[in-house]
Amino acid sequence: MDDTDTPLIQEELLARIDEKMNRLNSMRPIPADASGRLHEEMRLVHTYHSNAIEGNTLTLQETKIILEEGLTVGGKSLRGHLEVSNNAKAFDRVEELAKKKHAVDHVTIQEIHEIVTRGILEDAGSYRTRNMRIKGSVKTPPDWSQIMILMDELIEKIAESQAHPIETASFLHHRFVAIHPFIDGNDMVARLLTNLYLISRDYPPVVLKKEDRGKYYKSLKAADAGNLGPFTNLIAKAVDENLTLYLSISGGNDELLPLKELALETPYSQEYLSLRARQGLLDAVKIGKTWHSPKRAVEQYLSEHGKKEV
Known part of the structure; x- marks a missing residue:
């Protein structure tokens, strides 16, 4: 990752985020009951929106029923139900790792993928061992033989980054998706890794919403062409929004x-x-x-x- 003196995040947005972070830090530790409510809400909306971006047709209310009541929804596929329960479990695991300030490494990445794709993919948790093409994309992922080298480089860059945490998290997300280390589930894992990095640095988790799916893929495409700015600002706006939600627990x-x-x-x-x-x-x-x-x-x-x- 190239660290520069030129921030990728819009100045006004960055100033607002920093001001909110200062206020949130002054509130810590957040009371256990409020923290629990925030966790449950973030777990639900992250699971719903992350799955919906990938085409899962379960509604927010149906996702809530599956997670909170353990019920199945008639007319919906087994895979759809597994995507809900798996993604929620992976979100829980990310929060556990973040509390321990766990670094992004091979073991963590493969563990998160294994949880997300458990019961869905035969090679859950394993880097791909064959080449592939992404349907609807003109860009072909790197040769499978380069995955370990590219992932080593990415992990090292993230560990050594001196850039703003949101910029580093955005770079991690985009580069991970570009490497495409798994046969399937890469985007979902990328969103979880983004949260692992941010939460471990005391930021709230981000939720990229299905309504912003077009902006999400358009900004990732711009990053493919070398312009990480739009994607970084998309992540920054998600951070800003959830900071507002977290601060709202103080009332007034x-x-x-x-x-x-x-x-x-x-x-x-x-x-x-x-x-x-x-x-x-x-x-x-x-x-x-x-x-x-x-x-x-x-x-x-x-x-x-x-x-x-x-």
């Missing part, structure tokens, strides 16, 4: 409220605030189909933009 000005409710205390309509949220100018997160924001963020938006717009 950080409590997440629907924009419909917050709009009553501003000169703007709910629709206008939603537009600014989509544009990234208002710090907000989408829960289901509804935008939410903390009062702190709305007040900051008003102080920065209100006088110019009213």
Whole structure:
């Protein structure tokens, strides 16, 4: 990984992330009950969205039923159910390893893949031993005989990186997918490794949403061409969003409220605030189909933009 003095993350976004990290660190240790709720929520949404990106058709509610009640969903495949339970178990394992500040290495990578593809692939947990092509892609993964060399290089670069943790995590994700060390399941493992790296450095886990699937693959393609900026900022925005969720547990000005409710205390309509949220100018997160924001963020938006717009 080439460390440079030029940050890949947008300056304003990076400043917001750093400010939120300072506030989150001041809250530590997070109370056990709140920490448990956050873990369960992240486990559910990460599992659902990561699987959905790959084509799993189970809904968020069906995923929740499988994980929380151990029930099966009629009309859905065995593989679909295994993808849910396996991905959730892998997420749990990632959090365990992250708490121990475990490094990204061959053993960890293969263990995570084995959990994710258990009962689905015959060679679960094993690097591929044949060449392959990715359907719909013009790029061919490296020759299988180069995998150990390329993975050694990647692991070393990650261990030695002095770049911002989000930049390093983004590089890890993209490079891992480009090497494509396994026959299948590489993208899911890459998302889990990204979280292993971030959580071990005290960041919240990130959730790349199925609604952003197009942006996800488009930014990975840009990274293939040498421009890691769009993908790094996609990861950074996911970090920023989940920092907002984590901070909301403290309540007060950080409590997440629907924009419909917050709009009553501003000169703007709910629709206008939603537009600014989509544009990234208002710090907000989408829960289901509804935008939410903390009062702190709305007040900051008003102080920065209100006088110019009213």
